[in-house]
Amino acid sequence: MQYPKPLGKMIGELSKLPGIGNKTAQRLAFHILSMPQNESAELAESILEASRTMKYCSCCGNLTDSDPCAICSDKSRKQDVICVVESPQDVMAIERINDYHGLYHVLNGVISPRDGIGAEDINLRSLIVRLQENTDISEVIVATDPNIEGEATAMYIARLLKPSGIKVTRIAHGIPIGGDLELADEVTLQKALEGRTEL
Amino acid sequence: MQYPKPLGKMIGELSKLPGIGNKTAQRLAFHILSMPQNESAELAESILEASRTMKYCSCCGNLTDSDPCAICSDKSRKQDVICVVESPQDVMAIERINDYHGLYHVLNGVISPRDGIGAEDINLRSLIVRLQENTDISEVIVATDPNIEGEATAMYIARLLKPSGIKVTRIAHGIPIGGDLELADEVTLQKALEGRTEL
Numbered sequence: 001m002q003y004p005k006p007l008g009k010m011i012g013e014l015s016k017l018p019g020i021g022n023k024t025a026q027r028l029a030f031h032i033l034s035m036p037q038n039e040s041a042e043l044a045e046s047i048l049e050a051s052r053t054m055k056y057c058s059c060c061g062n063l064t065d066s067d068p069c070a071i072c073s074d075k076s077r078k079q080d081v082i083c084v085v086e087s088p089q090d091v092m093a094i095e096r097i098n099d100y101h102g103l104y105h106v107l108n109g110v111i112s113p114r115d116g117i118g119a120e121d122i123n124l125r126s127l128i129v130r131l132q133e134n135t136d137i138s139e140v141i142v143a144t145d146p147n148i149e150g151e152a153t154a155m156y157i158a159r160l161l162k163p164s165g166i167k168v169t170r171i172a173h174g175i176p177i178g179g180d181l182e183l184a185d186e187v188t189l190q191k192a193l194e195g196r197t198e199l
Numbered sequence: 200m201q202y203p204k205p206l207g208k209m210i211g212e213l214s215k216l217p218g219i220g221n222k223t224a225q226r227l228a229f230h231i232l233s234m235p236q237n238e239s240a241e242l243a244e245s246i247l248e249a250s251r252t253m254k255y256c257s258c259c260g261n262l263t264d265s266d267p268c269a270i271c272s273d274k275s276r277k278q279d280v281i282c283v284v285e286s287p288q289d290v291m292a293i294e295r296i297n298d299y300h301g302l303y304h305v306l307n308g309v310i311s312p313r314d315g316i317g318a319e320d321i322n323l324r325s326l327i328v329r330l331q332e333n334t335d336i337s338e339v340i341v342a343t344d345p346n347i348e349g350e351a352t353a354m355y356i357a358r359l360l361k362p363s364g365i366k367v368t369r370i371a372h373g374i375p376i377g378g379d380l381e382l383a384d385e386v387t388l389q390k391a392l393e394g395r396t397e398l
Binding site: 003004005006007009010012013014016017018019020024026027028029030031032033035037039040041042043044045046047048049050051052053054063064065066069070087088089092 | 202203204205206208209211212213215216217218219223225226227228229230231232234236238239240241242243244245246247248249250251252253262263264265268269286287288291
C-alpha cells in the first residue's frame with residue numbers, strides 16, 4: 001500500500017532536504033498533518049516568503065532582504081576592513097562573537113578543482129571591483145574554512161591581491177579552546193606550534 | 200546582528216518541528232534558500248496541499264485523502280478481521296510486511312491517565328459502533344505499542360469487547376529477529392518465555 005498522494009508528495013519533498021532521510025521525512029510529515037491548519041500554512045508561507053524576498057547583496061554577496069544588506073549600509077561599522085568568508089552562515093557565526101565590526105565579503109562557494117569550481121564561479125571578481133572602487137580598505141581578512149579548498153582559496157586571494165599592496169591576513173589555526181591537545185590531529189598541532197605567540 | 204526577518208521567520212517555523220533544533224533549522228533554511236525558487240515553492244505547496252486534503256477516515260480513523268479510505272473501501276481485503284493500532288504510521292508499518300490483508304482501526308492516540316487521555320479521547324467509540332453495525336467481524340487484533348500505555352489500552356479494549364464474544368488477540372512480544380538474547384531486557388525475556396511455541 002502506498003501513502004495517499006498528497007502525503008506521499010509532502011514526504012518526497014521533505015526528504016530532499018539535507019540530513020532528512022525517508023524515515024525522518026515521514027515523521028515530520030505526520031507531525032505537520034497533526035498541526036492546526038493555520039500553523040502548517042504559516043510554515044509553508046514562511047518558506048515561500050523567504051524564497052521570494054531573500055537575495056544576495058549586490059555589494060558583499062551576503063543573503064539579505066534589502067540591497068545593499070544591513071551590514072554594507074551600516075556606516076557605523078569600520079569601513080576599512082573586509083572579512084572574506086565562504087557563506088552567509090559564516091557571517092552569522094562571526095557576528096555572534098560580537099567582536100568584529102568591519103565589513104564582509106561572501107564568496108558563496110570555494111575554489112574546488114575537484115568539483116569543477118574555479119575562481120570565476122565564486123563571488124570573487126566583485127571583491128576586486130570593490131577594492132578598486134573603495135581605496136579606504138587597509139586589510140582583507142581571509143576567513144575561509146581551514147580545509148584543502150578553503151586554504152587553496154585563501155592562497156589564491158592572497159596572490160590576487162598582492163599587487164594592490166593591501167594587507168591580506170588569515171585567521172589563526174590551532175587547538176580550539178576547550179579542546180584536548182592529545183586528541184588534536186597532527187596538522188592542527190603543527191599549525192598551533194607555528195602560530196605560537198609570546199606570553 | 201539578527202537574521203533578516205523572512206529568514207528568521209522561516210528558521211523559527213522550521214525549528215518548531217520535532218527533532219529540528221535551531222542549528223538544524225538554520226541549515227535547512229539556508230539550503231531552502233539555495234534551491235531554485237520553483238523547488239522551494241513545490242515544498243511549500245506540498246505542505247499546504249497535504250494539510251488541506253488529508254483527513255481522518257470516518258470509518259477507521261486512518262489518515263486519508265478520500266473518505267472512506269483506500270483500505271476501508273477495498274472489498275478484496277478480508278472483511279472479518281480488524282487490526283487496532285495507535286497511529287496511521289502503524290498502519291503503514293504493518294502494510295509494509297505485506298502479510299496482513301484485513302481491515303484496520305486507528306485509535307489516533309492511546310489511553311494515558313498520566314497525560315489526562317482517557318478512553319473517550321481516542322478513536323475507540325467508533326470501533327464499538329463499527330463492530331455493532333458489522334456482525335461479520337470475527338477477530339480484533341490489538342497491535343498497540345508494547346509499553347505501559349499500549350498495554351493498558353489493549354487490556355481496556357479486551358475488557359470492552361468481552362461481552363460481544365468477538366475474539367480479541369494481542370500481537371506477540373518477544374526477542375526481535377536479529378536481536379541479542381543477552382541484551383534483551385527482563386520483561387521482554389519474560390514475555391518471550393511465556394509466549395514460547397512448540398517446534
